[in-house]
Amino acid sequence: MIAINNLTFEIGSRALYDEANWHIKPGDKTGLIGANGTGKTTLLKLIVGDAKPTSGTISMSKDIKIGYLNQDLLSYQSDKSILHVAMEAFARQNQLHTEIEELLKKLETDYSEDILHKLSDKQHEFDALDGYNIEFKAHEILAGLGFSEEDQKRQLGEFSGGWRMRVMLAKILLQAPDILLLDEPTNHLDLPSIKWLETYLLAFEGAIVIVSHDRWFLDKVVNRIVESRKGKLTPYAGNYSFYLEEKALRGEIQKNEYKNQQQKIKQEEQLINRFRAKASKAKLAQSRIKMLDKMERIEDVDDENPSVNFSFRFSKQSGRHVIRIEDVSKAYPSNVILEHANAVIEKGDKIALIGANGRGKSTLLRIIAGVESFEGESITGHNVTQTFFAQHQLESLHLENAILEELQAFAPKHTDTELRSILGSFLFTGDDVFKKIKVLSGGEKSRVALAKALTADANFLILDEPTNHLDMASVNILIQALNQYEGTFIVVSHDRYLLDNVANKIWFIEDHQIKEYPGTYAEYEEWQSKRPVVEAKPQIAAPKKEEKPVKKASPTEDKSKQIKKLNQTLQQVEDKVAELEKQLADAELVLGQEETYQDQKKLAAANQHYQSVKTELQAYQADWESLAEQIMELE
Incomplete structure (x- = not known):
């Protein structure tokens, strides 16, 4: 499919790749891994032609279609709806649709054979390209990535960078490429969207190359690993654990x-x-x-798994109850987060707070940290000293300080050796520690802020997405650090490997309440998969809309009787909508189960059932709107 032979790529005097070789075969699902700076993103750019090799070749068939997701796509701008942007993937179908509309307009005045033949040819090609289903496909992909029906009507510019990246991912997936090149695809996704993407990629028939620091994701999706290291590409036939x-x-x-x-x-x-x-x-x-x-010298094996060799210190132990949340309510104009919620964080709890974006995870962390307004009480226990790590903490860094100075001022009880050790864990080695904060990238600043949080004199840590911008080695260091930490913490992260290795309790927000599962993340996943769901079986097609038409009110009937009948029908439709919404949610749970997406037949059946329920739900929702309009007109 793609052959990389004797590839050399130099940046100045440094060879990022030195006669590297790799053959990507059809159906390969490959995780491309390596430390930061080893050229993973550069290699993807070389494959798509955005960069040229110093020497060597990258060869592929001329008709190969490549889908490439990269972080540069965040700069894409459009005043169109995200549904329209996603549908840009269907370039030929969109062109045919425009041409068909133009021909239909001409037919209003010109009935010539030439126009009719052209129209017939265009319609035939449009049908052959499945043009009548492209909007449905776009809806389906966007919904899987977390966009509601209302969201899909909004302009792309209204969304944050992370959500815009999801739209770009949807557009790429809709292009149905022969090979997908995905550069950190899970960076901007929440857990439900990551699980959906896993299911999609497992069913994807083409080849995939994924650059990712999410080892749980790689274990689920890939069947081989290629390591970029010291200018070479080394293949391994298995997932990340293998x-x-x-x-x-x-x-x-x-x-x-x-x-x-x-x-x-x-x-x-x-x-x-x-x-x-x-x-x-x-x-x-x-x-x-x-x-x-x-003699050809054999190199010694480098120690690529540095360990944490500093100790956490806090001057006083907390009481038994660290935080008590009592009768807490929090709502935004368009979103209720909590409603009379209660929860307790006890000394020694290691809590992972999980859930979809928009469910209020970060809001709850801010309530616990005391920096968010709310109704009710959040009571801090005896002797509790806390530190709060969030992405906005980057703004509190002192730009004129060197990295080491920043930690010295924040954690004076630690020796320089200890501080340099933790900085080394987060990729600041040698003279790097003397760099000014102001010259660091956003990712580097994030690592400095996390290092500060871990050196604080605090017996309670509040961590919001601490793994952003960390490579696998640094995530492992963070896991070691949190496992050695003797205090209490609550962490929000989409890195499931970290969550499974550090948490002893799982929190999630459901029905505006804080729910708790007393166990590890893997145990929570297994428990979640066993919650009652509708069995995924092939279903007969949903009845067509014309088979269950909404009864129009007769002009001869009394208006009150008309309204009464319509309200009765509306209630029946509402009940059916509620039932189908429950079935759809259950079908989504089935799709997310490991036993489903690891079995192609089960996955196909589950997908068919999901689409059947979704189609029927959309039909009933349309009926509800029609009935509601009639009632409003009569009233």
């Missing part, structure tokens, strides 16, 4: 080979030193020297 096992095994073999070679080199050097001074052995010594020079 890669870790296989790499550890390869590393052990390489380490033994390195030790054996070093021992041999040492012995040869001793022989050379012994015989070099003797004239009779000089020729033998020279021969040994040449042999050593020609």
